[in-house]
Amino acid sequence: MTVQMTRRDWSLITREALRRRIYQTAAVILLSYCYTGASQEFVRTVTVDALLGHDVVLPCHLEPPVDATTQTVEWARENLLPKIVHLRRNEMELLEEENPQYAGRTSLFTGKLKTGNLSLLLRNTELNDSGIYTCQALGLNPNQVSSVDLRISSVFVPVVRTLKVDMNMRKVILGCQTEGWSPEAKLSWLDDKGNVLATQMSFLAANGFHSINSNIIRDSGDVAKVTCRVSTRQGSQSRESSTFLPDVVLPSRVNDDVIISLLVIFVIVLAIGVAVFGTLWQKEKKRAALLTKAPPRNTAEDLETLKSRNP
Template sequence: MEGLFLRFLLRTITSLVFCLLLTHCSRGQSESVDSLQPIVARVGDDVVLPCQIKPSLDVSAATLEWKRSNLFVLVWRTGADFKRQKDPSYRGRTSLFPDELKHGNVSLKLSDVKLSDKGMYRCYVVEKNREMFVELVVVSVPGCSPVISLSRMDRDRGGVVLQCESRGWYPEPEVLWLDAEGNLLSAGPPETVRGPDDLYTVSSRVTVDKRHNNSFTC
């Protein structure tokens, strides 16, 4: 009777250990590699989104995917960039470091960063079921120095109309006019245009009295 009980206990312990090992192995394949701090870039910059598989292994022949939301940023198959599957907004702007793939480095180079590139990116090694997430933050961009020019004469008021223009801003800037003493001048609403690069060009006009040695700041 005691022998039967010992054999039953041994089988129970063996089954429990097997189940624990099976659970551990199945979980290990789906865990993320490492969590990273957000990567910060400015519009127009080139940036590298890191993805290092640990422990290091050769993934040069593996299927590799970079995605943002549901967009394919880059797909690597049979040792080459599979460009047909890449979202059009990323074509010509994303690449890997082929010589580093044998060391498990799947980092992505993203060129000419756009505001729309911001978000969470997923680096995924398909055959190994290994993944990593990294967030890209795109920060504000100061534009070019304002350029003031003489727009036209205002014959009705006996003054002149000055125009101020500046390009390459994000987010949309405010425009203020000041006289030589630092007093705020009354100007009409500025004209703002958003370009294909998501940056703003802003222009503003103000009518001032025509006087010698009078200076204004935009």
């Protein structure tokens, strides 16, 4: 038997289907709203800088403070499989759930869990520890999630050397070298007042670390102290070394004044000496001339004359 359906029947079926779809959608929205309201997340993000090979604390605190001693505390990291960095459940550390990369390097401050302190201690940091970490105490309502952006840096103190001294041109060439940096670094030459003289970016070496080798030429008239400073691109870490230009190329105005003064004194003394010598020489010359013109005396007659005058 063939059933004939009119246009009105099709219209009723369509309306009923549309009504069901609306009810389903509304139910899904209502359930989603209720679920979201029951597990609303408060996300806080902080940035932490640490040095390679050092220990670092990733901060995480419940607000307001809640006793998390019996709660499941989970530390995870984005873009990591498995993502678990540290897991505590039923007051036990589930080490088998952790990513092998962090084996034996993480721990909670269990004595501070009662005050809502979920901070994680990460020991002996590695470069590949850099990333975004999340912290939460599962089962709380609302659920609080903290996010930590950990940035690991490798830094070394630069070495400054005097490469060449040009006595004729009165110039000195200084070199600054450092390696083993991560991430990218920037080198700056500074004078004694902190003014930037020159800059240079690092290059990526074959070992995966950044290196810098920079030279600078200074005139002998420049200030004596020069500083080589190397800092990470974000500026969170920096190291520096200073040096003094060699004395042999440092002209000193004080020394020049002393030399000029000594020369003036020498010239004055020389002039006085010449004048005195000239005066004495002229006197001696006149005396010699007088002695030459005087007639010779008879010594015997002079003696007789003196005897007669003085019987």
